[in-house]
Amino acid sequence: MDAAPAPPGPREGPTPLFGAYGIVKRFGDFTANDRIDLEIRAGEIHALLGENGAGKSTLMKILYGLLEPTEGVVTHQGDIVRLANPEAARALGIGMVFQHFSLCENLTVAENIALVMPAALTGRALAERIARLGQDYGLHLDPARPVWSLSAGERQRIEIVRCLLQDPKLVILDEPTSVLTPGEAEALFSVLERLRDEGRALLYISHRLDEVRRLCSRATILRAGRVVGSCNPRAETARSLAAMMVGTQVNEVQPRAARRAGAVRLVLDRLSLPAPGLHATPLRDISLSVAGGEILGIAGIAGNGQPELFDALSGESQAPVPEAVRLDGRPVGHLGINARRRLGAGFVPEERNGHAAIPQMSLSDNALLSRHATAPLSRFGLLRRARARELARRVIEAFDVRKAGPDPAAGTLSGGNLQKFVVGREILAEPGILVINQPTWGVDAAAAAQLRQAVLDLAGRGCAVVVISQDLDELFEIADSIAVLHDGLLSPPVPAGATSRAAVGLLMGGAEETGAEAGETPAAPARRALVQVP
Amino acid sequence: MRLDLLPRARRSPWLDLLSPALAFAAAVLIGGLAVAAFGVPPGQAFLAYFVAPLSEAWSLQEVALKAAPLALIATGLAFCYRANLWNIGAEGQVVIGGLAGGWVAIAAHGSEGATVWILPAMLLAGTTAGLAYAMIPALLRVKLGVSEILTSLMLVYVAQLLLDYMVRGPLRDPQGYNFPQSVGFDEAARLPALMTGESLHAGAPIALLAVLLATLVLARTLFGFEVRAVGASPRAARFAGFSDARLTLAVFAISGGAAGLAGICEVAGRIGQLQPEISPGYGFTAIIVAFLGRLSPPGILLAALVIAVTTIGGEGAQIDLKLPLDLTRAFQGLLLCLVLGADVLTRYHIRIVPGGAGGGALP
Numbered sequence: 001m002d003a004a005p006a007p008p009g010p011r012e013g014p015t016p017l018f019g020a021y022g023i024v025k026r027f028g029d030f031t032a033n034d035r036i037d038l039e040i041r042a043g044e045i046h047a048l049l050g051e052n053g054a055g056k057s058t059l060m061k062i063l064y065g066l067l068e069p070t071e072g073v074v075t076h077q078g079d080i081v082r083l084a085n086p087e088a089a090r091a092l093g094i095g096m097v098f099q100h101f102s103l104c105e106n107l108t109v110a111e112n113i114a115l116v117m118p119a120a121l122t123g124r125a126l127a128e129r130i131a132r133l134g135q136d137y138g139l140h141l142d143p144a145r146p147v148w149s150l151s152a153g154e155r156q157r158i159e160i161v162r163c164l165l166q167d168p169k170l171v172i173l174d175e176p177t178s179v180l181t182p183g184e185a186e187a188l189f190s191v192l193e194r195l196r197d198e199g200r201a202l203l204y205i206s207h208r209l210d211e212v213r214r215l216c217s218r219a220t221i222l223r224a225g226r227v228v229g230s231c232n233p234r235a236e237t238a239r240s241l242a243a244m245m246v247g248t249q250v251n252e253v254q255p256r257a258a259r260r261a262g263a264v265r266l267v268l269d270r271l272s273l274p275a276p277g278l279h280a281t282p283l284r285d286i287s288l289s290v291a292g293g294e295i296l297g298i299a300g301i302a303g304n305g306q307p308e309l310f311d312a313l314s315g316e317s318q319a320p321v322p323e324a325v326r327l328d329g330r331p332v333g334h335l336g337i338n339a340r341r342r343l344g345a346g347f348v349p350e351e352r353n354g355h356a357a358i359p360q361m362s363l364s365d366n367a368l369l370s371r372h373a374t375a376p377l378s379r380f381g382l383l384r385r386a387r388a389r390e391l392a393r394r395v396i397e398a399f400d401v402r403k404a405g406p407d408p409a410a411g412t413l414s415g416g417n418l419q420k421f422v423v424g425r426e427i428l429a430e431p432g433i434l435v436i437n438q439p440t441w442g443v444d445a446a447a448a449a450q451l452r453q454a455v456l457d458l459a460g461r462g463c464a465v466v467v468i469s470q471d472l473d474e475l476f477e478i479a480d481s482i483a484v485l486h487d488g489l490l491s492p493p494v495p496a497g498a499t500s501r502a503a504v505g506l507l508m509g510g511a512e513e514t515g516a517e518a519g520e521t522p523a524a525p526a527r528r529a530l531v532q533v534p
Numbered sequence: 535m536r537l538d539l540l541p542r543a544r545r546s547p548w549l550d551l552l553s554p555a556l557a558f559a560a561a562v563l564i565g566g567l568a569v570a571a572f573g574v575p576p577g578q579a580f581l582a583y584f585v586a587p588l589s590e591a592w593s594l595q596e597v598a599l600k601a602a603p604l605a606l607i608a609t610g611l612a613f614c615y616r617a618n619l620w621n622i623g624a625e626g627q628v629v630i631g632g633l634a635g636g637w638v639a640i641a642a643h644g645s646e647g648a649t650v651w652i653l654p655a656m657l658l659a660g661t662t663a664g665l666a667y668a669m670i671p672a673l674l675r676v677k678l679g680v681s682e683i684l685t686s687l688m689l690v691y692v693a694q695l696l697l698d699y700m701v702r703g704p705l706r707d708p709q710g711y712n713f714p715q716s717v718g719f720d721e722a723a724r725l726p727a728l729m730t731g732e733s734l735h736a737g738a739p740i741a742l743l744a745v746l747l748a749t750l751v752l753a754r755t756l757f758g759f760e761v762r763a764v765g766a767s768p769r770a771a772r773f774a775g776f777s778d779a780r781l782t783l784a785v786f787a788i789s790g791g792a793a794g795l796a797g798i799c800e801v802a803g804r805i806g807q808l809q810p811e812i813s814p815g816y817g818f819t820a821i822i823v824a825f826l827g828r829l830s831p832p833g834i835l836l837a838a839l840v841i842a843v844t845t846i847g848g849e850g851a852q853i854d855l856k857l858p859l860d861l862t863r864a865f866q867g868l869l870l871c872l873v874l875g876a877d878v879l880t881r882y883h884i885r886i887v888p889g890g891a892g893g894g895a896l897p
Contacts, residue, residue: 355769365759369770
């Protein structure tokens with residue numbers, strides 16, 4: 001940008017606070033942002049909508065100085081500025097709240113905030129400022145608490161306070177509600193509205209259309225790196241916004257006609273497991289049973305024992321007594337994951353890269369990863385590579401996995417396509433029991449609909465399915481009954497039709513469900529501990 | 535200013551093959567400058583280091599004699615390092631292998647019937663002893679979580695002192711004028727020479743066989759897949775049902791066994807008796823060889839040859855050109871650094887970020 005062009009004027013209305021014009025960002029041959037224009041005005045919450053891979057993150061990183069655009073300019077009150085690094089962006093009054101918190105678990109709240117503040121501001125002065133901000137905005141934080149003891153919502157408050165301490169004119173929020181309970185999200189919204197009313201600009205990145213319609217007065221929609229439209233989200237429906245994002249009409253999942261109640265296939269019987277690590281969650285007295293053809297949804301906010309529960313179901317961690325886990329009536333608590341696979345179970349963990357798949361390895365090697373014990377992929381210890389490639393090819397065809405080259409490394413696939421591969425790998429084995437953790441986490445709408453349909457169809461063929469998900473919409477869409485995992489305790493499952501988002505949301509936050517909605521199952525004694533919510 | 539490493543989207547297979555060659559060329563260039571600083575014409579030094587060792591029958595045999603144990607040990611180590619386990623005590627496993635195998639030879643010394651079975655028994659004893667010795671750090675890690683790096687390294691000194699004690703005490707040759715060495719082995723207890731009257735013995739084909747076998751195992755077997763999976767992602771390997779503990783024991787067994795076998799091949803081949811020192815640090819040099827060969831068995835074979843050639847060449851250069859022997863070591867270290875550096879460059883490209891933390895906005 002040596003020969004800076006004259007600042008482009010605003011397309012409409014007064015000079016915007018920040019503008020981005022003709023932004024192009026290329027990574028090699030791939031164009032992540034293609035001539036994007038965006039104007040953000042003071043006193044508005046501006047939504048940036050788009051599927052995964054639409055270019056939202058790239059644009060946001062350019063605005064925060066983490067990436068430099070290949071072409072195009074960023075303006076501040078009509079003047080061209082160069083955002084070489086985040087310090088430059090902060091100097092102009094741009095603040096950012098990241099989706100993944102960058103906090104040191106072992107430091108206190110105040111220490112984490114001091115890390116990013118000028119060296120002069122420490123100790124009591126800083127604690128006072130934190131307290132004052134907390135009062136002004138309702139962002140209550142105890143400066144002396146260590147971060148590891150805080151909930152996700154409290155951690156996010158630290159990030160917001162860190163950002164506000166620098167008195168930003170523009171706050172960029174990346175998927176801020178993805179880790180929050182409905183109640184915590186509500187509290188966040190009132191903070192955001194307050195910031196807007198103070199005349200600050202907010203750029204709100206989300207794929208939760210209801211939130212966007214509630215909060216934002218303008219939305220810019222990205223698809224495949226380009227701006228495909230801008231609108232007032234309040235004048236649109238969630239469905240029409242989704243259609244703009246995806247470019248086609250979103251398929252609705254076909255509900256199954258009749259739910260056949262089969263025999264019970266998967267049972268957890270009073271399973272307790274100590275926490276496997278310092279920041280892990282112990283599982284406490286968990287019981288559940290899933291029949292063939294049934295989908296049990298397990299809701300809950302991240303960090304409440306989901307990976308621990310998944311590992312206990314899969315056999316990656318073993319139960320203290322064999323009877324605590326039963327597959328088709330057989331006690332398997334002491335068996336490893338491959339023994340459980342041989343009994344007809346399939347598993348899809350949450351993390352695609354480094355758990356469900358090895359990014360450096362080819363797709364055929366990754367087919368081997370979970371199927372080597374149950375598919376004829378080796379003989380006398382020798383690999384049958386042609387068969388592994390054939391298995392990978394069938395998964396790719398059946399689930400429409402888009403990839404480059406005949407047998408590429410798993411890490412070269414986009415998140416959605418890799419998820420289709422790791423889910424398809426298990427579903428093609430026709431498991432009798434399937435446990436799947438966050439089936440559509442970070443997956444675009446079209447792929448998510450396809451994956452949910454595949455899980456529904458599998459259940460229709462008699463498989464007992466456990467879906468662990470943070471996405472309540474997803475659970476209400478596909479689950480027959482829903483239970484909530486909070487702090488290592490599982491609430492009694494309730495038929496999905498007999499409960500509401502609000503009721504499940506309350507349980508996710510740790511509150512005891514009131515009224516008859518909880519069903520007639522008596523609550524476990526340990527659950528009483530949940531009532532003491534501050 | 536700050537340097538960022540950004541992963542390359544695509545890795546060129548040509549660059550992968552070319553990068554060690556380029557690294558080698560760069561090492562030769564830098565080495566040439568160092569040699570010139572010693573006042574020796576670089577061209578002459580190049581001939582002494584790289585050409586002379588390959589030009590005569592006896593020096594070619596020396597190269598093979600040196601390369602064989604390095605390749606054998608490094609091939610075993612590759613299994614460990616691929617699985618992200620750090621056995622750096624191969625030297626101790628070499629010594630214990632040589633000691634145990636040599637003990638068998640000494641025990642059978644002079645007995646009539648011991649002709650056919652003695653050599654296989656020695657090789658078996660050496661391999662088993664090296665394997666068992668490697669089990670100590672492996673079991674400590676699996677059962678108690680002790681760092682295998684420290685234990686395997688410290689056990690090297692235990693092994694060396696044990697050998698020293700044995701050849702000065704229980705295994706000393708009674709008619710050896712109190713020299714710290716055992717009796718010379720019987721002819722049946724020596725690895726046969728490949729050609730009569732020459733020094734090259736059966737250790738070289740054994741190493742070659744091990745390299746071939748390891749190539750096959752790593753690329754074509756479920757066990758090889760397990761090793762690669764554990765190295766690439768322990769969590770995903772657990773998801774595949776591979777047991778950390780079992781694999782730790784297995785790769786330590788392989789590397790310890792290979793080192794033990796190399797130890798007894800040295801003793802039964804070149805030396806022919808037990809003495810306080812049976813390995814000039816093969817177990818440590820093999821670590822360099824393993825990484826120089828990028829943990830692939832064919833690469834390791836090539837790397838072992840390069841190290842052997844430069845070592846033999848370095849000895850010649852010391853005599854003919856009065857160049858210090860340490861220069862060889864320095865060159866080998868430089869080569870390793872450059873190969874690893876070139877490897878990083880094939881996987882990442884470097885972005886120079888000017889300004890770094892102190893940067894500001896333009897007006």
